[in-house]
Amino acid sequence: MNALITGTTSGIGYELAKLFASDGYNLILVSRSKLKLEQQKAELEQAYNIQVQIYVLDLSQPNAAKLLYNEIKDPVDALVNNAGFMEYGAFVHSDLQKQMEMIQLQNNFLTELCHYYVPDMVKHQYGSVLNVASMASFVGLENAAVYGAVKAYILSFTKGLHNECKPYKVKVSALCPGATRTLFASKSDAEDTHLFTMHVMEAQSVAKTAYRGLKKNKMMIIPGVYNKIGYICTKLLPNVFVNKAVSYIMARKK
Ligand SMILES: NC(=O)c1ccc[n+]([C@@H]2O[C@H](COP(=O)([O-])OP(=O)(O)OC[C@H]3O[C@@H](n4cnc5c(N)ncnc54)[C@H](OP(=O)(O)O)[C@@H]3O)[C@@H](O)[C@H]2O)c1
Numbered sequence: 001m002n003a004l005i006t007g008t009t010s011g012i013g014y015e016l017a018k019l020f021a022s023d024g025y026n027l028i029l030v031s032r033s034k035l036k037l038e039q040q041k042a043e044l045e046q047a048y049n050i051q052v053q054i055y056v057l058d059l060s061q062p063n064a065a066k067l068l069y070n071e072i073k074d075p076v077d078a079l080v081n082n083a084g085f086m087e088y089g090a091f092v093h094s095d096l097q098k099q100m101e102m103i104q105l106q107n108n109f110l111t112e113l114c115h116y117y118v119p120d121m122v123k124h125q126y127g128s129v130l131n132v133a134s135m136a137s138f139v140g141l142e143n144a145a146v147y148g149a150v151k152a153y154i155l156s157f158t159k160g161l162h163n164e165c166k167p168y169k170v171k172v173s174a175l176c177p178g179a180t181r182t183l184f185a186s187k188s189d190a191e192d193t194h195l196f197t198m199h200v201m202e203a204q205s206v207a208k209t210a211y212r213g214l215k216k217n218k219m220m221i222i223p224g225v226y227n228k229i230g231y232i233c234t235k236l237l238p239n240v241f242v243n244k245a246v247s248y249i250m251a252r253k254k
Contacts (some may be wrong), residue, residue, distance in 0.1 A: 001024065001026065002026050002027070002028055002075060002077055003017075003028065003077065004078070004079050004233075005027060005028070005029055005030070005082060006029075006031070006113075007031055007082040008029045008040060008082070009032075009033045010209055011182025011183055011184060011208075012132065012180060012203045012206055013082040013083065014040065015203045015206070016080055016210065017205045018044070018207075020078060021044050022216050025050065025204075026050050026051040026053075027050065027052045028052075028072060029041070029052060030055040030057055030059065030068060030083070031083065032056060032058050033056075034054075037056060040052070040054075041054050044241050048130060053074075055071060059105050060102075060104045062108070065109050065116065066112070068113070069113070071192065075120065076127075077126065077127050078127065078129075079114070079117050079127075079218045080129075080130045080132075081109075081114070081130070081131045081132060081133065082130070083105060084105065084132060085102065085175045085187060086188040087099065087144065087188060088104065088143055088144055089144075100149055102146055102147060103150055104151075105165075106154060107154070108217070110154060114129060114161065115133075122170055122171045125138055125170070126169065126170070127170050127171070128172070128214055128217075129161070129168065129170070129171070129172045129173070130175060130214050131154050131157070131158045131172075131173070131175070132177070133154040133155040133158065133174045133175060134154075134176055134178075135176055135177065135227055135230060136148040136151040136152075136179060137154065137155035137156075137176055138152075138231060139175075139234055141246065142243075142246055143251070144188075144190075144202050144250065154174060155174045155176065158172060158174035158219075159220065160215075166217070168204050171215065172219075173213055173219065173221055174219065174220050176220060176222045176227070177227070178194050178199075178223075178224065178226065178230060179196050179201065179229040181202055181205065182203050190246075192253050193249070194248055194249045199224075201224050204232075209223035209224070210223065
């Protein structure tokens with residue numbers, strides 16, 4: 001069995017890689033940091049007695065999905081679209097190139113990769129897909145408007161795909177983490193927001209919940225009690241309250 005996982009050089013992706021490895025999956029890992037991927041290959045092969053292939057690729061490039069698909073010769077039994085990033089700040093002052101890369105990586109690339117691999121899974125009535133969305137999928141995200149929209153797309157697309165694949169025994173889940181301790185916050189310059197100074201989950205715990213949820217073919221996986229309460233609030237409270245809360249959470253601590 002092979003699991004193709006994007007964005008494993010840190011955070012949730014690496015924790016997911018270890019869980020697939022501990023179940024005996026051989027891994028195909030893709031990120032941009034060659035050195036980290038090489039270190040991980042050595043570590044994981046030794047620790048879990050599995051085979052690890054690595055691909056160094058910027059997945060925000062328009063031809064990345066096709067390139068990757070053509071390079072990988074083995075069948076893929078589990079596909080994890082985890083690679084992602086956020087740009088913190090007002091859209092009007094943002095770098096357009098970065099916003100477009102966010103869309104390319106987390107929407108276009110993710111969709112294309114599902115289109116390459118899911119048909120074979122359906123044909124063989126076997127396989128699983130985990131797409132990493134976010135708690136941001138449920139709201140309009142002030143100071144990360146494009147990121148929020150990108151994650152809303154992932155959730156909606158994954159829900160549709162989940163329903164289509166269910167009759168063929170192919171598992172498809174969307175993972176919706178809230179603030180999680182990884183490199184994500186520092187890379188996006190959001191460490192001092194209320195979001196990342198309130199309740200932050202550990203990546204290992206998020207990955208464990210995700211892996212369990214995927215095995216049970218949950219359509220949507222929300223890790224942690226606080227995130228579950230947050231989700232219920234977005235469904236029950238009037239928009240005006242939800243927007244106020246999001247505004248506060250996404251502001252920098254003074
Ligand atoms: N941490 C949170 O609070 C949080 C909350 C909700 C959702 N999420 C989502 O969880 C997922 C994992 O994030 P994380 O928290 O684990 O963050 P992280 O520690 O920053 O890891 C992100 C991973 O994505 C890879 N990546 C980013 N851009 C890439 C590109 N253009 N091409 C290839 N690989 C790329 C990075 O590898 P390289 O830099 O080596 O390429 C890294 O391995 C993301 O989709 C994120 O949106 C995170």
